[in-house]
Amino acid sequence: MGATGGVASTLNEKFDASPWPRVCEKFRQEFGQHAFSRWLGQLGYNGIDGGTAELTAPTKFVRDWIQSHYAPRLKDFFSAEDPQVKALSIRLCTSAAASPNGNKASAGENASIAHSPATVGSRADESSALDPKYTFDSFVVGKSNELAYAAAKRISESDDVAFNPLFLHGGVGLGKTHLMHAIAWETKRNNPNKRIVYISAEKFMFEFIAALRFKDTHAFKQKFRAVDLLMVDDVQFIANKESTQEEFFHTFNALVDNRCQVVITADRSPTDLEGIQERIISRLGWGLVADIHPTDYELRLGILQSKAEQSKNVEVPAEVLEFLARRITSNVRELEGALNRVLAYATLVGRPITMDMTRDVLQDLIRANDRKLTIDEIQRAVADYFNLRLAEMLSERRARTIARPRQIAMYLSKQLTSRSLPEIGRRFGGRDHTTVMHAVRKIEDLRRDDSQLDEDITRLGRLLEG
Structure with missing residues (x-):
């Protein structure tokens, strides 16, 4: 049993009603098995x-x-199956309503229970919820995650690790869960006899409260303390859950005292966790704390290139990958989802992937990720970079030392903002939109032939994105 609880065993129950099975399958294809198991698999x-x-x-x-993350697409999936569907409603299970797997939910903390208490103390293989795609081989390493990656590799390859626990923290979609799955897969490969449990903190709470309700705490303790490797995802979810924290504290101590490895993830560092007991925070900082920073342009591009290489039937132009790496900056999960959507569209419609098609398919994501850069900011950045006064770049002067930076600023304004060509022209001293079009085409041509200019524009793009 893993972070998804009894998802795999209850899929048939969830799929009884139409058009739910096809909506689920569309969700799985677009967002992946992990997102399906983690989120949609919990719905009724x-x-x-x-x-x-x-x-x-x-x-x-x-x-x-x-x-906040999936409702619009879920409504689209339902509407595609049944045109009468115009809205989507998601409500909480109440004491009178069955939870997704048929249990009844009770008030307070107990209302969170959505898993059968039969899972408590189960000896089932805890790797059943692991995603086979999340391995070390598929993890793209960059400066923002190299420490976390190296520490995760060390844990999975050696029985003698100097740090315990390993605490990974960072924002949503930056690779924490990927590394947890990779640790489990690699550990099982190196030592098949090791007992491994991977679970979300939320599911840990579900099972503990169920154990209390059904007076089966002994089985619960046996399950989580008789392991060689315990991995708990998103520990911030037990904030202000005092009884759950109490059990987590004793489980943690028992494992560390027995030299069993513990790996924890959260969305922030131990010292920044709120609603967590001080003694737990202290122990979380005992070992190695590794921050996974937001991805930079190079890492995002590397991730996209790696994923595009796996798509053997559809060719993704380099300019599309570069465009996505520049514009989808929120997190890796959304970045990969954007490429999946483009690949799916190209495959289903039978069209080659182009920049225009990519913009059309991803217009909602691009708007959501628009960092609201202004043309003024771009103009100032380019002027500073080329050691010009802003007034010079906006003037009528045509000297190459001024005209070329002006064209670069127009090009970046077209690439990094949603402003129209006429509006960009007006912001550059009242120039016509055809002047902007000429500048964009000129810079695109020069980037292919002039490596120094290409490097300058890449560096400017990074500065503006940062």
């Missing part, structure tokens, strides 16, 4: 009422996460 389907597809979620967190 109640049918369609008055043009509204009705779903239920086991916790407020799950409901809010799906509403």
